[in-house]
Every structure is written in C-alpha cells, then in structure tokens.
Amino acid sequence: MTSTSPDRTSTSESAAGDTTPTGTEDRNRYNPAELEPKWQKRWESDGLYRTEDHEPGKDNWYALTMFPYPSGDVHIGHWFAYTPADAHARFMRMQGYNVMHPQGFDAFGLPAENAAISRGIDPHKWTLSNMDNMRRQFKLMGASYDWSRELATCLPDYYRWNQYFFLKFFEKGIAYRKDGPANWCPKDQTTLANEQVKDGECERCGTTVVRREMPQWFFGITKYADELLEMDQIDWPEKIKLMQRNWIGRSTGVTIGFDVSEYLSDTSAGTRIETFTTRIDTVYGVTFVVLAPEHPLAAKLTQADRKTDVDAYIDNARRQSEIERTSTEREKTGVDTGAFATNPLNGEKVPVLIGDYVLASYGTGAVMGVPAHDQRDFVFATKFGLPIRVVVAPEGWNGEALTEAYVAPGTQVNSGEFNGISSVDGKEMIADKIEANGWGQRTITYHLRDWLISRQRYWGTPIPIIYCDHCGTVPVPEQDLPVILPDNVEFTPTGQSPLTLIEEFVNVPCPQCNRPSRRETDTMDTFVDSSWYHLRFTSPATLEEPFDTGRVKQWVPVHQYMGGAEHAVMHLLYARFFNKALRDLGFVEFDEPYTRLFNQGTLTKDHMKISKRANPLNPEPIVERFGTDTLRCYLMFLGPWDQGGDWSDQAINGVSRWLNRTWELSLRDTSVLPNNGDPDAERDLDRIAHSVTGRVIADMRQFKFNTTMAALMEYTNELGRVWEAGKVSSKAWAEAIERLLLHVAPLAPHIAEELWEQTGHSYSVHQQETPTWDEAKTVSDTETIVVQINGKLRDQLDLPAGVSQEQAIAAALKSEKIQRYTDGAQIIKEIFVPGRLVNIVVRPGK
RNA sequence: GCCGAAGUGGCGGAAUGGUAGACGCGAAGGUCUCAAAAACCUUUGGGCUUACGCCCGUGUGGGUUCGACUCCCACCUUCGGCACCA
Numbered sequence: 001m002t003s004t005s006p007d008r009t010s011t012s013e014s015a016a017g018d019t020t021p022t023g024t025e026d027r028n029r030y031n032p033a034e035l036e037p038k039w040q041k042r043w044e045s046d047g048l049y050r051t052e053d054h055e056p057g058k059d060n061w062y063a064l065t066m067f068p069y070p071s072g073d074v075h076i077g078h079w080f081a082y083t084p085a086d087a088h089a090r091f092m093r094m095q096g097y098n099v100m101h102p103q104g105f106d107a108f109g110l111p112a113e114n115a116a117i118s119r120g121i122d123p124h125k126w127t128l129s130n131m132d133n134m135r136r137q138f139k140l141m142g143a144s145y146d147w148s149r150e151l152a153t154c155l156p157d158y159y160r161w162n163q164y165f166f167l168k169f170f171e172k173g174i175a176y177r178k179d180g181p182a183n184w185c186p187k188d189q190t191t192l193a194n195e196q197v198k199d200g201e202c203e204r205c206g207t208t209v210v211r212r213e214m215p216q217w218f219f220g221i222t223k224y225a226d227e228l229l230e231m232d233q234i235d236w237p238e239k240i241k242l243m244q245r246n247w248i249g250r251s252t253g254v255t256i257g258f259d260v261s262e263y264l265s266d267t268s269a270g271t272r273i274e275t276f277t278t279r280i281d282t283v284y285g286v287t288f289v290v291l292a293p294e295h296p297l298a299a300k301l302t303q304a305d306r307k308t309d310v311d312a313y314i315d316n317a318r319r320q321s322e323i324e325r326t327s328t329e330r331e332k333t334g335v336d337t338g339a340f341a342t343n344p345l346n347g348e349k350v351p352v353l354i355g356d357y358v359l360a361s362y363g364t365g366a367v368m369g370v371p372a373h374d375q376r377d378f379v380f381a382t383k384f385g386l387p388i389r390v391v392v393a394p395e396g397w398n399g400e401a402l403t404e405a406y407v408a409p410g411t412q413v414n415s416g417e418f419n420g421i422s423s424v425d426g427k428e429m430i431a432d433k434i435e436a437n438g439w440g441q442r443t444i445t446y447h448l449r450d451w452l453i454s455r456q457r458y459w460g461t462p463i464p465i466i467y468c469d470h471c472g473t474v475p476v477p478e479q480d481l482p483v484i485l486p487d488n489v490e491f492t493p494t495g496q497s498p499l500t501l502i503e504e505f506v507n508v509p510c511p512q513c514n515r516p517s518r519r520e521t522d523t524m525d526t527f528v529d530s531s532w533y534h535l536r537f538t539s540p541a542t543l544e545e546p547f548d549t550g551r552v553k554q555w556v557p558v559h560q561y562m563g564g565a566e567h568a569v570m571h572l573l574y575a576r577f578f579n580k581a582l583r584d585l586g587f588v589e590f591d592e593p594y595t596r597l598f599n600q601g602t603l604t605k606d607h608m609k610i611s612k613r614a615n616p617l618n619p620e621p622i623v624e625r626f627g628t629d630t631l632r633c634y635l636m637f638l639g640p641w642d643q644g645g646d647w648s649d650q651a652i653n654g655v656s657r658w659l660n661r662t663w664e665l666s667l668r669d670t671s672v673l674p675n676n677g678d679p680d681a682e683r684d685l686d687r688i689a690h691s692v693t694g695r696v697i698a699d700m701r702q703f704k705f706n707t708t709m710a711a712l713m714e715y716t717n718e719l720g721r722v723w724e725a726g727k728v729s730s731k732a733w734a735e736a737i738e739r740l741l742l743h744v745a746p747l748a749p750h751i752a753e754e755l756w757e758q759t760g761h762s763y764s765v766h767q768q769e770t771p772t773w774d775e776a777k778t779v780s781d782t783e784t785i786v787v788q789i790n791g792k793l794r795d796q797l798d799l800p801a802g803v804s805q806e807q808a809i810a811a812a813l814k815s816e817k818i819q820r821y822t823d824g825a826q827i828i829k830e831i832f833v834p835g836r837l838v839n840i841v842v843r844p845g846k
Numbered sequence: 847g848c849c850g851a852a853g854u855g856g857c858g859g860a861a862u863g864g865u866a867g868a869c870g871c872g873a874a875g876g877u878c879u880c881a882a883a884a885a886c887c888u889u890u891g892g893g894c895u896u897a898c899g900c901c902c903g904u905g906u907g908g909g910u911u912c913g914a915c916u917c918c919c920a921c922c923u924u925c926g927g928c929a930c931c932a
Contacts, residue, residue, distance in 0.1 A: 238850090239850060239851070239926095239927090242849075242850070242927095243849085243850080243927065243928080246848090246849065246850095246927085246928065247927095247928080249928095249931065251931075251932090253932085275932080276931095276932065277932060278931090278932070279932080290932090332930080355930095356930095357930045357932095358930085358932075359930075359931070359932090361931095362931050362932075363931070363932060364932095366932090367931095367932045368932080369932095370932090374932070375847095375930095376930055376932080377932085379930095445931080445932095446931095447928095447931060565926080565927085566926095566927095568927075569927085569928090601926095602926095637858090637859095637869085637870075638858060638859085638870095639858065639859060640859085643851085643852080645858070645859090646857090646858065648857075648858065648871070648872095650857090650871055650872065651857085651858060651870065651871045651872090652871090653870095653871075654869090654870045654871055655870080657870095657885090658869095658870085660885095706858095706859075706860085706869085706870095707859095707860070707868090707869080709869075709870090710859090710860075710868065710869035710870075711868095711869085712869095713869055713870075714868080714869065717869090784865080786864075786865050788864085788865090788912085788913070790912070790913085791864090791911090791912060791913035791914095792913090793865055796865070817898095817899095828912085829912060830912090831864090831912055831913080833864055836864055836865090837864055837865075837913090839864080839912055839913065840912090841912050841913090
C-alpha cells in the first residue's frame, strides 16, 4: 500500500549512533525505533490521554486542530500542522489544565467520488480504509489524542444531525430554497464544483462551463452579517479578522430610484430603476444607468428597434461563465436599450444601457453611471461616447477635462443647490434630500451572500426534503432520520450524482399525504459537517441528540483552535454563523465557537510547495531514520510556526544530535559528582535552570516553539559545561536533569518518558507539572554594562548587579578605551539604562 | 488594482528602541582512529590592520532619537488573500 522509495533501502545512511561496537553499550544507546512504539503502546493501553469531563481542581482546556480529510496518507504537512499543536496541548496539560485533544475525519467530499469514477472504488469503502490507514499513521506522531472521541462525518450517526439541524433551520426560515447559480457542463450534463472547473473549463472533458440558475438550498448567513462583524469576543489573528471583515464587505450608501415609467408597457417589475451607490455626492454627475443582463427590467425597457441587439447581448452574457464575466482583464461591453431614466435630483434624462460588468447579485443589480468619479464608469463612458461631467472638483480644478476618474473628495460643482460645499458634507445633505422626497433611502449592503449548501453530488449528507406535487416542499419528519445515503451505487462516467438514478431512494411517498413523491437528491456542502464537529467531540457516542448539552457547556467554546489560514473565510465564518444559528435555536448559550485561534504557516521544501509528485517528502522514512521525536522537534525548530518554514534534509541532524546529547547527559553516572556541591557553582546552575524555565513557559504559551527549542539547546550546552567543572552535587545535577526532561516532554514525548523512567522517576512524565521558577534566582551578581560614545559601542564593563547611575558612569569614564574619546572632548550628555548601558554623548573639543 | 504579511551571514532563523546575527545547519582547521564514520574542540558577516583596534553592515532613500532590524514617511521586491462590490 504505502510506497517506499527504492533508493532509501540501498543507501547506507545510518541512524544516529547506528554502529555499535559492543553489545553492552547497546543497551544505553538512544534508540527511538525501539522506545517510541513501546511507549505509544503503553500510553494507549493505559488510556493516558483519555479525558474526563471533570478533574478536581483543574480548569478544562479544549485544544482542537482542524480535522483532516481522509485522503489516504498522512503527509508531512499534517505533521507540521498537528505535532506542534500537540506539543502545545501537552504543555497546557502540564500547566495544570484538564486538556481534551480530540481527532477525527472530515470524511465527505469530492476525492472519494473521483476515486469511484476513475477507479470504480466504492466511496464508502475507500474513505473508511483511508481512515484506517491514516489512524495508524497518525499514531506514529505520538500525539496526545483522545481516540475514544474519534468521529467521522460520513457515518450516519454523525450526518443524521446535519439533517436534524437542517430541519430546524428550515422551520426557522434559516434554510430556504431559491434559484442559485451552478457551474454546468453542457457536454457531461452535470453540475460541477468550483474545484472541478479549471480555467473556465470542465476538468473532465474540457468543455466550457456555463452558469446555470437552478433551484438550490441556502442558509441565511447574511442575516447574521452585522453580528459576524463583531469580533471583540474572540482572540484571533488580526489578519483573519480582517479577511472576514472584507469578505462580509459591509458598505453604507444610498439606494436611489430613476424613473423609467414612460418607457414601460409592462410595469410588473416596477417603474423605477433602483440603484445603490456609496457616492451619492456624485449623483448630479450621472450621465447613464447600467443594468445587469439578468435585471428584471432589462428586457422590459428595451425599445422595439433595439430588441435584436439586446436579446443577442443578454443571450451571450448568459452563455459566459462566471469566471469570464468577472475577469478584470476583459474589456467592458454593453448595449443600449433605447430607454431613458430620469435623475430625480435634476430631472435629467439619461440613457439606460445593459452591461455585464454590473453584477445581478450585488446591490440592486443596477448602477448609476458617474464617469467623472468612478474609473469603471469612466472607461465605459469613453468607449460608448457618453458625457463625462465633473461634479466633485479636485482642488484647483479649472474646468479642464479629466484623463481618468477623480475619486477623492472635493468641492461640489454642477450640483444645483449643493454647489460650493465639500463633497463630504454633500454626501449627507444629498442623502437627506433624497429621503425627504421619497426618491430613495440610506442603505447598507454586503458582499457576503447567503450560503449555498446544495451540491449535486453523491458523497455528502442527503438533504432531508421530499417534493410532493400536492403538498409542495415537505421536510422529512424527524423520526424518519437519518436519510441514509445509499450504498453500492453506480457512477456514470460523467460524474452525474448517482442518487438521481436510484429509484428506491428517489421515489418515496409524501410524509403528509402519502402520494408518490420525489426525494431531494442534492447533498450538503461539506462545510456543514465541519461547522459543528467541535460540539460532537464532547459527546461523540450520544445517539439521542446531536451532543450532550451539559458536556458542551463544560468544554465549548473551544479554548484553542489551530489550523491553516486557508480556512479564514469559509470554514471559520460558517462555523461562527452555525454557532449563532444554534444559539438562536436554543442549542448552545455562547456566541462564538472558538475563543482563541492560531494559524500555522505552510511547510515548503526548497521554497516550493510540497507535492506528492513534484516535490515529495514522506514522514515515514524520516521517522524510521531519526524517530518521531526528532521529526516533531525539527518541525518546531525550523522557524516560527505561524510563518511556516522550509524543510532542510541537513538541518534535522542538529535536532537529532541534540536529542542524543539530551539522552547521554541524562544518563551520566552521577556518583562521580561530590555529595556536597560548591555553593557558587550551584547558585550558577540554579540561575541557568530557572531562567530556562522562564523562557520556556513564556515561549510555549505563545507557540514560539523555535525559541523554546533554542533555549533548551542552550540549557543542555550549559549543563555540559557544568558537568565539566564537576563542582555541583549529584543532587543538584539530578534536579537540573529532571527540569530538562519536564521541558522536553511536550516536544519529544517518548524520549522524555524513557529518560524519566531511567532516571528513577515514576510513570508518567506526562502527568507531571511544568517546573516552577523564581525570578529572583535568575539574576546574577554581576552584569555587563555596555559603554557607548555617541551611540557606538566602545567598551564593556562587568559591574556589580544593580549598579547605580553614578557608579556606572564613573566606571565608564575611568576606562582607558573610553578616555580615548573623552579626553579633550566636551561631554554633553550621559545616558544610563539600568542593567544595560551607559551612553556618553561628546562633542569633539578643541 | 485593493487588503495583509515579510525582506537580517553561505542557509534556517534570533533580538521589551539599548552589545545585530542567539540557537542550529553548512564550511574550514584540529583531537581520537591504520583509515573512515560518529563524537568532541576551535574558527566562521564583509573590509582594513603585525597588533591594540578601526570602518562598513538588517531590501532602497529620507526622517525622529543620545541610540533604530525595531518607530514615522516614500519607494522596491517576494509571498498570501480578495478582486468589475457600484
């Protein structure tokens, strides 16, 4: 199953310390291949990481990583995401928290279906066997997962609750059905996921994909837009918050109607073109109005002589894919309707055009064209020979024509009664006037659309709806849940959902009237699954309800969520929405699902994305050669976790060496050390030991694994020197080693456990607490004071700790090196930074 | 185009406005060895100097400050996200 690279077995690369001259030394050699599986088994059989809902005297800490899709292999990217997260969870456990660290599988999705189509494998079996394989590979990480909580979203025990929530949402109007766009391949006669569309073409057959409107299911996330913008309660990276804000894209402006009644024979779609603008101050500069091709008034307004052209244009726009239409590269196109609209402010009649740069889905689907103050309108007007009228004058403008749109604020001109005032004030005054006259009103619009959850796919949660000719859209009664996804289905080569072909699935009696009806064959977006899995982890075995409310209360909101930034606006926004919807339905009491969020970066190799084909990097050979602990530590050491990093085959040696050094240092025969140590030497050792703990605690809390590792490496280097000096007692030495092992434990759990045992401690190191430290013990008797002349380093002095300003400056002025600069010069200023430096500012004298 | 992050030795990277380059890799020299590997020790930003030392140096150009990798302004480059949003 797992492919092994052929060259690896033949090379004679030896594991660290591989060659062993004698059998007696063998026993004390660091051998991860032996001890890692040993401890993994022990931890598992002891249930060391099984979490209770309550531990007396401890606060709960829910450490969650974004669960993986079961693609089949745990790759190095998984290791980079999951092992530092595990180290943090372990650290929090040692900080005295009752930590829950679960893991599961986000098991619905397209790849399973692709495997089914291309290789004829059943998605169900494919997914479950991938999960088995990945579970085994995950266990190589030595992570502190509580596997008793494992869940997989493709199992009916899980997805039935998707259906349950769907029904609750439907009842409340949060789930609703309307026409929505889908990517349609005309050749394969199927809809495609966005991932299946490559450069506007069907990934399978290369046919140009078109947009097709069809009835689909939505979740009403936009109702929560304003609440989703509030992010004061959550401790998330500013970057992610910003991306969410931009995605929600709230903009305030004015909706204003342009009367077109005299050009309409059919007024069923109204008599005004409603437009939305954020720049109502420019309304006197409107010289045309543009409708989206899908706008209901587009056809109705078209005058007889323009009909042929307009019909052709609209038809053509419909053929274009979304990708083509929204490409900014593309030249703007448009067509005249022959109709005119009246600007209510100045009574002017301006032409109405249709242009596909106007999007039906944003704002009102119509824009007022102000070419002087909007660059797109400027380009459009130039192309169609429409007038460009300046109404907000740049400073110093004297009536010359513009070469591009002027978008900044200015002074109102050509604006009737508003002439001469600033456009900032004009915005408000004009809006007031429009509202007073009933021409329009202030409006808020959002970039965020409702969440389209329908997928015309097989491998997902069936949507629990039945369509009856008599009763209409009928929800599946709760007691009939789950609607089971049928097994053993046939996949057509086109990728059309097999659900539509299964008679016994589709044809069902109406739950209300019992007449023959048809079941919904769309399934749900997999982001539905991942919107609430963190709740299910608290009580994964519960059968009667989606989760145990009492247990959720003890664990959620998740204290620490960790995962990639690629989910900034999809998963993370959907999960926040889902939580708020569940709250409004009474399922949970809190407002946000994830209190803290940390995003790791991406791991690269040779500064390129790691990919199976072009740039492979398999964790298993690395584990075989160096051990899990080395791999874990190296991934944490190679750079700041949030910035990702670049893999180096060479640099991992350094970490391997360090663990070997840790091993060797810990197992030294302490009987050669004195019983009574030298007090000065022991005070020095204390200083080193306490300051390393201070650094480790501060850095681990903030996910700064690389500097944690650096601090521990410095510590082992120091310990080597301390041993050489031979002045500390065996007791002091043993304490120093104990401290080392406790700090290593979260990072390299296996070696720490083994050494903990071998140094005479009782199982398990992972149930110990982080060592304490005393700030007072970290200060030394002397401190190095840097002496600068005019900010440049000229000397260093070792002075007693806590030296006063006067003493320090006096000592500095006594220094020969300093006198070279002060002799004959005028001292202007002396600066003293306690514990750091003296800076003497001189002017070269005469 | 807009938004965001980042630019530091040969390499990965470290530095509450206060000794730039911690820690590690690599490299060079050495110890051990018949030899090699491993391990250990020393050196390792550039330039000048016999030496004490001195000068330069954190993408570029300015600025603030006694003192700037760090703060401010402008620009360049790379990466990530969004993109005809009215």
